Amino acid sequence: MLIREAAAGDWLRIWPFWHRIVAAAETYTWDPDTSEEAARALWMSPAKRVYVAEDSAGAVVGSAFLTPNYAGPAARVANAGFMVDPDCGGRGIGRALAEHVLRDAEAHGYRGMVFNAVVETNPAVKLWTSLGFTVLGTVPAAYEHPRHGRVGLHIMYRALGG
Template structure:
């Protein structure tokens, strides 16, 4: 599936995926009732490069952003977020964003809050991320109750 940098006109096609993922309340720390306007700001805000994956019909099935995790002297550490339509996999997009981060000169990538029950933890570890620590009972999962949030890291 093609992966490309998003344009401002892609947001109406990103929003349904973003909304489905966040509204489920099981993988992101954002409020499931986040408005579309606030979601757009969170996903496409200042300093973020946004990517989309399209299926053969041109529908957006996944999106990611890439941005510095910190500022100033620590700006060489990246952060990224991924929204993948349920039932799809995001490995190709993950690999693409990691390659983009390396190309843009980032030294590493950090995920600040990965829900420990998120199936994507397996993807991230298979791509070289490791869990630096877990904040216990930090996330109120709709099915599993209170679960931890992993802080994950990978050098480029």
């Protein structure tokens, strides 16, 4: 698997799984009806470092972004987002993207990474905790999950070496 910085043309290969994941309304707090144009602005913002994971055939099977979570004196705390094509789950793509982004965050001087709203039923919670993230708190019943009803949103954090 190759993980590299995304180019503008990669969006057309990210959008199909981005749309599928957000429309499912199970793991992201973005509006399930987000338009392609709005999705591109959210994910491919110039303020973000965006990455793609390609399989051995060159297909884009996942994407991630890295950005400051705050501004000013707190700008050394990062935020990130990750998506893996649901058809490619269980291959270690999410972990590989996460490890890559964490290394890049440290290389760019970030001192920590925070996730502001991790749906508590998201299977990725297990991945994040295995990578050293802790749940700082949970906003109870904050997310209307299509299968589980109201569930909490975790705020997760990990210190970095930067």
